Amino acid sequence: MPIMSLPHLPKLLLARLQGKTPTLWINDRLEQSFAPSGDSTDAILDAQARMHRFAPLLADLFPELAETGGHIESALMPADALKRAVAPGGADDASAWFVKRDDALPVAGSIKARGGFHEVLAVAERIALERGLITAHDDRRVLGSPDARALFAQYTVAVGSTGNLGLSIGVMAAALGFDTVVHMSDDAKAWKKTRLRQRGVRVVEHAGDYAKAVAAGRTQALASPRSHFVDDEQSPLLFHGYAASARHLAEQLAAAGRTVDAGHPLFVYLPCGVGGAPGGITHGLKAIFGPHVHCFFAEPVASPCMLVQLASRSDSPVSVYDIGLDNKTDADGLAVGEASHLVAPLMVSQLSGVFTVTDDELFLNLRMLKDTLDVLVEPSAAAGVRGPDWLVTSPEGQAYVRTHHLDMREATHVIWSTGGSLVPPEAVKGFLEHADALARATERAGQAA
Numbered sequence: 001m002p003i004m005s006l007p008h009l010p011k012l013l014l015a016r017l018q019g020k021t022p023t024l025w026i027n028d029r030l031e032q033s034f035a036p037s038g039d040s041t042d043a044i045l046d047a048q049a050r051m052h053r054f055a056p057l058l059a060d061l062f063p064e065l066a067e068t069g070g071h072i073e074s075a076l077m078p079a080d081a082l083k084r085a086v087a088p089g090g091a092d093d094a095s096a097w098f099v100k101r102d103d104a105l106p107v108a109g110s111i112k113a114r115g116g117f118h119e120v121l122a123v124a125e126r127i128a129l130e131r132g133l134i135t136a137h138d139d140r141r142v143l144g145s146p147d148a149r150a151l152f153a154q155y156t157v158a159v160g161s162t163g164n165l166g167l168s169i170g171v172m173a174a175a176l177g178f179d180t181v182v183h184m185s186d187d188a189k190a191w192k193k194t195r196l197r198q199r200g201v202r203v204v205e206h207a208g209d210y211a212k213a214v215a216a217g218r219t220q221a222l223a224s225p226r227s228h229f230v231d232d233e234q235s236p237l238l239f240h241g242y243a244a245s246a247r248h249l250a251e252q253l254a255a256a257g258r259t260v261d262a263g264h265p266l267f268v269y270l271p272c273g274v275g276g277a278p279g280g281i282t283h284g285l286k287a288i289f290g291p292h293v294h295c296f297f298a299e300p301v302a303s304p305c306m307l308v309q310l311a312s313r314s315d316s317p318v319s320v321y322d323i324g325l326d327n328k329t330d331a332d333g334l335a336v337g338e339a340s341h342l343v344a345p346l347m348v349s350q351l352s353g354v355f356t357v358t359d360d361e362l363f364l365n366l367r368m369l370k371d372t373l374d375v376l377v378e379p380s381a382a383a384g385v386r387g388p389d390w391l392v393t394s395p396e397g398q399a400y401v402r403t404h405h406l407d408m409r410e411a412t413h414v415i416w417s418t419g420g421s422l423v424p425p426e427a428v429k430g431f432l433e434h435a436d437a438l439a440r441a442t443e444r445a446g447q448a449a
Ligand SMILES: *Cc1c(COP(=O)(O)O)cnc(C)c1O
Pocket: 110, 111, 112, 164, 165, 271, 272, 273, 274, 275, 276, 277, 278, 332, 333, 334, 378, 380, 381, 418, 419, 420
């Protein structure tokens, strides 16, 4: 296939991407003073309020949420041991590292709980209001009643996914009684399909990549009037569900005694697939911290879709296939060839940069999280681990720090971990064994040199 001409993509950067060399790309169109519009801020507040309104219902539906009263939140875990293990040199400065534990988000076991649950609840609420089951101020627990289930059974909720979004949408929609269809690419893990089928979800498998599964789902859903398609490539409800997480993170940082201001920058490292989750979170954080938060995405070397979209400065969609990459990675959820058409344009002014990660590094990072913090995640979730290192030691990172006059000794680094708690133990064992084999091979290569 001919490689598309992308005149604004610097030759050197293109060569590094094509060579799958890990790279930090800095976004020179970042508007440091960016602030979300009033409408957008309202939509984030709406999403927060909706999750709050629905918490009692969620506590009824899922026993594992009884403890938190139905609130879907994750811990902000101090990561000093990780800092000591990987921080280049300055491990004794005042900077602090944290891991944001979305790998352990209840019910869905991944970051997809945030956007996915929000969208399904918004759809259920709209139908219940339209059909007169509730009025605006009624207790949302009514949506768990037999009448509500009978109503929702008349509607289909569909989604296209490589796995985790399907799990999140599937579990929530099925719990409310919707007819639920998850379109999956054939690279989706068997255990995810099984788990969904056990809950009565119809799983449809498609040959080809993630974008094909999404397209197939969209076409089928459009053909039937009582069908809602959760569109991972362009859904504002997903986006604002993710953005709503920023408020809780701000509270957690304050509780941990971390100041975020001009003298105390906040860095957040987010694994990126299509961009909805990391983009929504970036947007939510910008609304709170403005210029003092610096968000970086982490993408596999074979699937840097947000990087090529933004770096090429193109107004039309650009895919990783256009520059000759194969979009093949072990990172479930990150194997996405083309960035979200909703999110990429928003990131032009808000995102600080993107770095790429090899699959080997994902496994070594995963091992590092296990050894230093006893945290077990899936490979995708470990993509952000080297973020602080990129900023402190690479020439591109150092230039970014200088340009923005940042004091790295006072920085707070948040490595967003995005999935893993539902992965079956045999699969986790396989991840760790693979990491060990890689570490041994690296050691042998070191000795031979
Ligand atoms: C989906 C996913 C991401 C990225 O989210 P996008 O919205 O696709 O960018 C990161 N990590 C895991 C584990 C995921 O499932």
